[in-house]
Amino acid sequence: MRMKLLCRLVGAALLLNVQINAMAEMPGYVKAARPHVGLLKEDVDRVRNSLALTGPDVFPAMQGGMSFVITPRRKALSDRAEQPIFGSIQTKKNGIFIRHIDGDSADGKKIRFQLGFQDAAIDTYAAMRSFELEADRDATIELSWDKTSVVLTVNGTSYNLKWAATMPLPWSAKDQLYTFGGRTGEVIKDFKLWNAAKQLVAQHDFLDLELQEPVQDYLSSVDANWTTLQSCAQTANPVRQNGSLCDLAFQGRGMITGAASRFALAYLLTARPHYMAAARRLADQMFLLKDNTTQGLNGQQLKLAVGGNGPCLPASGPWAFCTTGCMTKSMTAIFPRAMLSLAITLAATVPCWRKTSRPPSPPIMWAAATI
Secondary structure: OHHHHHHHHHHHHHOOOOOOOOOOOOOOOOOOOOOOOOOOHHHHHHHHOOOOOOOOOOOOOOOEEEEEEEOOOOOOOOOOOOOEEEOOOOOOOOEEEEEEOOOOOOOOOEEEEEEEEEOOOOOOOOEEEEEEEEOOOOEEEEEEEOOOEEEEEEOOEEEEEEOOOOOOOOOOOOOOOOOEOOOOOOEEEEEEEEEOOOOEEEEEEEEEHHHHHHHHHHHHHHHHHHHHHHOOOOOOOOOOOOOOHHHHHHOOHHHHHHHHHHHHHHHHHHOOHHHHHHHHHHHHHHHHHHHOOOEOHHHOEOOOOOHHHOOOOOOOHHHOOOOOOOOOOOHHHHOOHHHHHHHHHHHHHOHHHHHOOOOOOOOOOHHHHHO
């Protein structure tokens, strides 16, 4: 699932015509051997704008409405039988969901959907309606709810749904999940959510439904790294532990650059401040390691173990990725003092930086979160 996100990001970068030298000091073409594709902030923005990663400040729980256009697709082998479109079924909670239900027509021309309202107080649906849409054709869905009823409108045809008699009124979507998903190739256009006063509280011009869940899975893995990082000791002489992110001084390139780039990409996609804080904390730990006194192999001072390259950090500092989409050696003009200090520290303490003028590779992206 994460590969969908990565492929979409790389695809966005390629669409910008990689022959153009958009980044200083870097070749503007993709090499056949060990290829690198420069990823600009605009590439990330393009992907982010097709996602719904944050919901409205206040979801219209008691009364509101939504409308959108969806292009239904036939079920692919990788699709779930009951794939959620909006929200999701929850246990003993109040919320709205729209999902696929298994059993599309035999000829594949009709795609089945279900709208459901759940209430924690009852075991049945508070309100429910199944409906069909034509495959591969845009369909307009409109939905409104208040304390007395629900109205579902499909391509201009309205259906009035009554609240279940056993449900305690008034109903509220107090546990609503603001999440989207979909089958392979499905998109939503012109999504609008409004409150009881008919004020727009959320709007998305285009949502790539297939990409929503892989991105949420990706962010969940980054959150796991964030949790681990909070327990890491901030010290110049760390004790080797269990091979986690806390063992920064003993880890190889994959762990160091992998965790750092995940924090950066998560921040670029969401602008959530705790991802920026995690990237900065990782940088702080690297600063501390310049004073490390631990003796490594052959009696050398341990600085940063980076896989088969020994104490050579493959990328950071001058070749770091920044939020303006640039890669340059002109540190003082672009990066803040913290990044400049890190570059100076690395240049003074990491042997390969002093011995070669060739930029380290591949570029590390966590600098994006320190700007």
